[in-house]
Amino acid sequence: MAHIDKKHVVGLRQILKEGKKGNLSSIMVARDADSHYREQLVAFAEQQGIELTIHGTRKSIAMRFGIEVDSAAVGLLKQQQ
Numbered sequence: 001m002a003h004i005d006k007k008h009v010v011g012l013r014q015i016l017k018e019g020k021k022g023n024l025s026s027i028m029v030a031r032d033a034d035s036h037y038r039e040q041l042v043a044f045a046e047q048q049g050i051e052l053t054i055h056g057t058r059k060s061i062a063m064r065f066g067i068e069v070d071s072a073a074v075g076l077l078k079q080q081q
Helices: 012-020 035-048 058-065
Strands: 008-010 024-029 051-054 073-077
Touching: 008 012, 012 024, 012 035, 012 073, 024 035, 035 051, 058 073
Parallel strands: 024 051
Antiparallel strands: 008 073, 024 073
8 A cells, every 4th residue: 555645656566556456546657668568557547537637758757756766657646635
């Protein structure tokens, strides 16, 4: 289970895991992500009814979310009440 203070998850496995649980509000995928990776996330988001945006680069996503390595995708967690 995600920590209450955590606002996002990184990586395909974590995005799929949290998405299947219904914990994601949206997914952000980098424009320069591998096409197979991007297509897999687009299909998953459509299947689960999760908003998906293709925005920025792997480097810009990493900088925006304070991730130490370039990241092709980030899942934004729903806010816990």
